[in-house]
Amino acid sequence: xxxxxxxxxxxxxxxxxxxxxxxxxxxxxxxxxxxxxxxxxxxxxxxxxxxxxxxxxxxxxxxxxxxxxxxxxxxxxxxxxxxxxxxxxxxxxxxxxxxxxxxxxxxxxxxxxxxxxxxxxxxxxxxxxxxxxxxxxxxxxxxxxxxxxxxxxxxxxxxxxxxxxxxxxxxxxxxxxxxxxxxxxxxxxxxxxxxxxxxxxxxxxxxxxxxxxxxxxxxxxxxxxxxxxxxxxxxxxxxxxxxxxxxxxxxxxxxxxxxxxxxxxxxxxxxxxxxxxxxxxxxxxxxxxxxxxxxxxxxxxxxxxxxxxxxxxxxxxxxxxxxxxxxxxxxxxxxxxxxxxxxxxxxxxxxxxxxxxxxxxxxxxxxxxxxxxxxxxxxxxxxxxxxxxxxxxxxxxxxxxxxxxxxxxxxxxxxxxxxxxxxxxxxxxxxxxxxxxxxxxxxxxxxxxxxxxxxxxxxxxxxxxxxxxxxxxxxxxxxxxxxxxxxxxxxxxxxxxxxxxxxxxxxxxxxxxxxxxxxxxxxxxxxxxxxxxxxxxxxxxxxxxxxxxxxxxxxxxxxxxxxxxxxxxxxxxxxxxxxxxxxxxxxxxxxxxxxxxxxxxxxxxxxxxxxxxxxxxxxxxxxxxxxxxxxxxxxxxxxxxxxxx
RNA sequence: GCCGCAAUAGCUCAGUCGGUAGAGCAUUUCAUUCGUAACGAAAAGGUCGUGGGUUCGAGUCCCACUCGCGGCUCCA
Numbered sequence: 047x048x049x050x051x052x053x054x055x056x057x058x059x060x061x062x063x064x065x066x067x068x069x070x071x072x073x074x075x076x077x078x079x080x081x082x083x084x085x086x087x088x089x090x091x092x093x094x095x096x097x098x099x100x101x102x103x104x105x106x107x108x109x110x111x112x113x114x115x116x117x118x119x120x121x122x123x124x125x126x127x128x129x130x131x132x133x134x135x136x137x138x139x140x141x142x143x144x145x146x147x148x149x150x151x152x153x154x155x156x157x158x159x160x161x162x163x164x165x166x167x168x169x170x171x172x173x174x175x176x177x178x179x180x181x182x183x184x185x186x187x188x189x190x191x192x193x194x195x196x197x198x199x200x201x202x203x204x205x206x207x208x209x210x211x212x213x214x215x216x217x218x219x220x221x222x223x224x225x226x227x228x229x230x231x232x233x234x235x236x237x238x239x240x241x242x243x244x245x246x247x248x249x250x251x252x253x254x255x256x257x258x259x260x261x262x263x264x265x266x267x268x269x270x271x272x273x274x275x276x277x278x279x280x281x282x283x284x285x286x287x288x289x290x291x292x293x294x295x296x297x298x299x300x301x302x303x304x305x306x307x308x309x310x311x312x313x314x315x316x317x318x319x320x321x322x323x324x325x326x327x328x329x330x331x332x333x334x335x336x337x338x339x340x341x342x343x344x345x346x347x348x349x350x351x352x353x354x355x356x357x358x359x360x361x362x363x364x365x366x367x368x369x370x371x372x373x374x375x376x377x378x379x380x381x382x383x384x385x386x387x388x389x390x391x392x393x394x395x396x397x398x399x400x401x402x403x404x405x406x407x408x409x410x411x412x413x414x415x416x417x418x419x420x421x422x423x424x425x426x427x428x429x430x431x432x433x434x435x436x437x438x439x440x441x442x443x444x445x446x447x448x449x450x451x452x453x454x455x456x457x458x459x460x461x462x463x464x465x466x467x468x469x470x471x472x473x474x475x476x477x478x479x480x481x482x483x484x485x486x487x488x489x490x491x492x493x494x495x496x497x498x499x500x501x502x503x504x505x506x507x508x509x510x511x512x513x514x515x516x517x518x519x520x521x522x523x524x525x526x527x528x529x530x531x532x533x534x535x536x537x538x539x540x541x542x543x544x545x546x547x548x549x550x551x552x553x554x555x556x557x558x559x560x561x562x563x564x565x566x567x568x569x570x571x572x573x574x575x576x577x578x579x580x581x582x583x584x585x586x587x588x589x590x591x592x593x594x595x596x597x598x599x600x601x602x603x604x605x606x607x608x609x610x611x612x613x614x615x616x617x618x619x620x621x622x623x624x625x626x627x628x629x630x631x632x633x634x635x636x637x638x639x640x641x642x643x644x645x646x647x648x649x650x651x652x653x654x655x656x657x658x659x660x661x662x663x664x665x666x667x668x669x670x671x672x673x674x675x676x677x678x679x680x681x682x683x684x685x686x687x688x689x690x691x
Numbered sequence: 692g693c694c695g696c697a698a699u700a701g702c703u704c705a706g707u708c709g710g711u712a713g714a715g716c717a718u719u720u721c722a723u724u725c726g727u728a729a730c731g732a733a734a735a736g737g738u739c740g741u742g743g744g745u746u747c748g749a750g751u752c753c754c755a756c757u758c759g760c761g762g763c764u765c766c767a
Contacts, residue, residue, distance in 0.1 A: 149762095159695095161695085244761095245762070247763065248695060253763075255765085264761090295702085301758090303740085307758070412767075414765080414766070416692070417694095417763080598727090631727060632726090652726085
């Protein structure tokens with residue numbers, strides 16, 4: 047007998063060779079029906095794979111990420127099997143599970159696969175799932191694997207196999223389909239009850255733009271049809287939150303073919319919203335000792351040669367602007383840092399001047415690839431809420447912590463609770479991609495790691511994600527359909543001070559080199575507004591809403607009183623409109639609700655007589671009547687509560 | 692930049708086999724003067740993204756470009 051230890055530390059004895067599925071059956075029939083995957087001694091394990099020695103066992107259901115992962119991974123194989131039947135001769139790349147669903151990359155080998163084929167693929171997948179073919183794991187030698195996939199002309203699989211270690215190669219087979227795969231998988235495909243092929247896209251083989259482009263078929267599956275219906279409803283809902291749609295509806299921003307792709311036009315309401323965000327951040331930054339500066343939108347090309355940006359990005363940027371005078375070249379500024387370095391250099395600096403914190407809402411232009419442009423989240427002209435902190439090396443951690451405080455405060459004020467943090471480090475195997483000394487890289491990376499630890503921030507560390515001049519800490523927020531966008535960023539830079547020969551005189555009367563911290567809590571005004579819109583579904587917090595109050599007269603007889611109410615509220619800096627259309631009150635309420643109006647004030651005979659307003663709050667309904675001044679005070683207090691720090 | 696898909700009224704969309712362009716909402720006018728989520732009637736609104744081609748005839752078929760969408764690659 048062998049001893050199986052469960053997560054609650056209880057131990058039960060089983061026959062050697064027992065499978066996780068059999069263990070589940072011995073515990074409860076319901077568990078056996080719901081279990082999808084397992085781990086044995088922390089290693090992913092098929093439900094049907096025998097356990098031969100004492101081990102600790104975890105069982106995963108749909109609710110567990112590991113359970114979904116196995117379900118979708120097996121679904122990817124099912125998709126491949128269906129594609130193999132429908133389009134004989136297609137060659138397979140890779141087919142993993144992803145955050146919501148799975149995909150398979152295929153070389154269509156002459157077949158034309160379009161969205162019109164989706165129903166047929168879905169039908170075939172369900173048909174195959176119902177055959178309940180077991181998914182069988184086999185260990186295979188490298189030579190046999192190469193022969194097997196080579197005979198079938200699976201060049202992509204062979205390339206993968208050739209890089210694997212012999213003795214460590216497994217295949218999984220269900221029905222007529224065998225795939226190179228590490229697993230784990232479901233015991234059979236029967237639990238896959240609902241299938242949706244979601245989209246089709248091109249994807250480079252192994253993510254390399256110089257190699258073949260394969261067709262990536264995306265799908266999602268569920269153990270119940272009802273769950274697919276819910277998923278579809280959720281996707282519909284998400285589409286309504288799309289910031290591009292909301293931006294148009296709410297008249298915040300627009301694009302024009304005549305201006306150019308990726309160059310947003312901020313409409314009056316959007317510009318006002320942006321301004322409120324800027325004022326908010328300015329106020330905080332003033333408190334933290336930042337000094338506002340303003341720098342031009344272009345700079346001499348030599349500035350970027352000095353910074354190193356020209357060598358790295360020159361070819362892929364907007365090209366230099368030539369002047370009537372021969373030989374002069376200017377670039378649209380792609381970042382603000384070199385300008386701020388020049389500000390630093392305008393006078394000799396002492397250690398007493400540090401940290402020097404220069405802030406600017408700086409508009410920059412970057413030639414992003416056309417296929418990459420996306421609403422306000424990826425544009426060619428945008429404004430960073432930028433600042434550069436010049437400090438002594440021993441001040442880094444302290445300054446870093448203060449920046450984190452600002453970011454946390456902003457996220458809290460705007461209720462971004464589900465953000466993720468990522469520490470982007472240098473890829474030690476690929477040092478030539480970066481500039482700067484090993485020692486400085488080490489110092490900078492350690493400063494970030496220590497600061498996160500001190501704040502108790504659970505940040506993921508990613509190798510190879512650093513900027514070419516230094517490591518960074520990024521904050522990510524998800525959009526309506528789960529795509530991750532980077533918002534706030536903090537970056538440590540030993541490089542630019544070196545390149546610009548920045549110095550300060552220390553207490554020892556010697557020259558020292560300062561360190562630079564780049565930081566942008568919003569990231570960019572454009573992207574931040576985009577994510578804010580999706581996050582709130584357009585229901586912006588009261589202090590940011592383009593219009594805070596609509597006054598709705600019951601009939602035209604009360605239009606004058608409504609205007610008087612609006613006038614008084616505007617005196618208290620409340621953003622107010624009067625809906626004096628010739629419509630019934632029900633209609634006005636509906637329309638203003640649809641426009642996401644935070645407050646509606648209904649005024650008729652009663653209110654006019656008493657100098658009152660009848661208050662209706664979005665999401666809460668009728669709050670009853672009160673004096674105009676009382677309402678104004680309440681609203682001011684509500685705004686104050688939201689933005690105080 | 693690459694792969695695939697789309698572009699019709701201000702918005703959302705329909706338009707069959709190639710035969711003179713349609714709906715709802717929004718807008719304007721008229722009527723109504725109304726108490727907490729849509730009163731009614733009428734009118735106006737389109738060089739079917741742009742440029743070429745095929746055809747007696749193109750919103751519809753073909754080509755190119757632009758813009759957009761979903762991914763990939765990239766993201767200072």
